Amino acid sequence: MFLREVQLWNWPSHTDTYPFNLPAFQGLSRISFRTAVTFFVGENGSGKSTLLEAIAKEAGFNPEGGNRNHIFSTADSESSLHHYIRLSWMPKVTSGFFLRAESFFNFSSYIDTLAKDDMSDNVYAAYGGKSLHQQSHGESFLSLFTHHFQGRRRALYLLDEPEAALSPARQLALLRILWDHEQAGQSQFIIATHSPILLGYPHATILSFDQAPLAPIRYEDxxxxxxxxxxxxxxxxxxxxxxxxNQD
Known part of the structure; x- marks a missing residue:
């Protein structure tokens, strides 16, 4: 693990506003990561995607998706949570990627713009050799996982509901990709998901945002x-x- 801990600091006193009023964050001072793969799980609105976005922002990734080098913005919609967290690294890594399923269309369009400006197909090499828009939604996700997530250097990967575009079979393919990365020892994954298939990944930590405060939970629970x-x-x-x- 490269990202060892997220510390919640200087928490605002006005905890009646989102996301500071979420039960998952009440009485919480730090979140530790002890396995190469960690899942955030919880109901919609429980804060898992909001925290993942805040981690991405604080790590220097584009909050709409991408890495440090992907500079684009279509909407200033991220929460202020990133101002109230600190990341503890050992060692610090700057490589990685933030996948947001809801804004992946915008990211794909941005890559097309880069390819057009580059006047070559080199930009598409990390995405299966062609525009992500020319691939199905599921194919584009797997192209990203397979080609961009190379695992050759230390990297942090933040995935927000990657199952949104993946069939059950392709979710199994993603599990194999996670496994290959873990065996290489160069990658750390934090994944917000609703998928019982992805949650079944062996020896992962699952943090439940339905508890107050958030806490580890067994897969079967x-x-x-x-x-x-x-x-x-x-x-x-x-x-x-x-x-x-209704019988009434």
Whole structure:
């Protein structure tokens, strides 16, 4: 692990505003990372993507997606949380990437602009050799993971809901990519996800943002595992209950 800890400091007194009022952050002073792969899990609005964005911003990555060298902006929408955290490194790394599924279209357009200005296909080498817009959503994500995430030097990768464009089979392919990187010992991943497939990655730390404050949780205790298992095991019964007309 290169990013060892996120410290929450100089927390504002007006904790009635987002994201400082989120239960996951109450009474929390630091978040430690002890494994090469860490997952953020929780309901929508629980703060996992907001914290991931703040880490990316403080690490010097583009908050809309990309790395330190990707300079573009389509909307100034990031929260102020990055002003209230400090990153503890050992050693500090400057390489890596921040993937935001919701703004990946804008990132892809930015890469096309770079390629046009470069007047060559060299820019596309890190993305499968062609425009990300010329690939399906899932293909473009895997092209990024396969070609850009080379694992040749120490790097921090921050992924915000990467499963958004990935079929179950391609989520398994991403698990293999994570494994290959971990074996090389050059990469650290922090991933916000709703995917029970990705959460099943062996020996990863899962931090639940549904707890106050956020805390580690076992894979089998996550709602994502429990609900998915119940649905697959008792689909007919659950659907009957779900679609049952109100008897009142």
């Amino acid at each position: 996550t709602d994502h595992f429990i609900i998915t298992k119940q649905f697959l095991t008792h689909r007919d019964r659950i659907l009957r209950e779900l679609f049952k007309e």
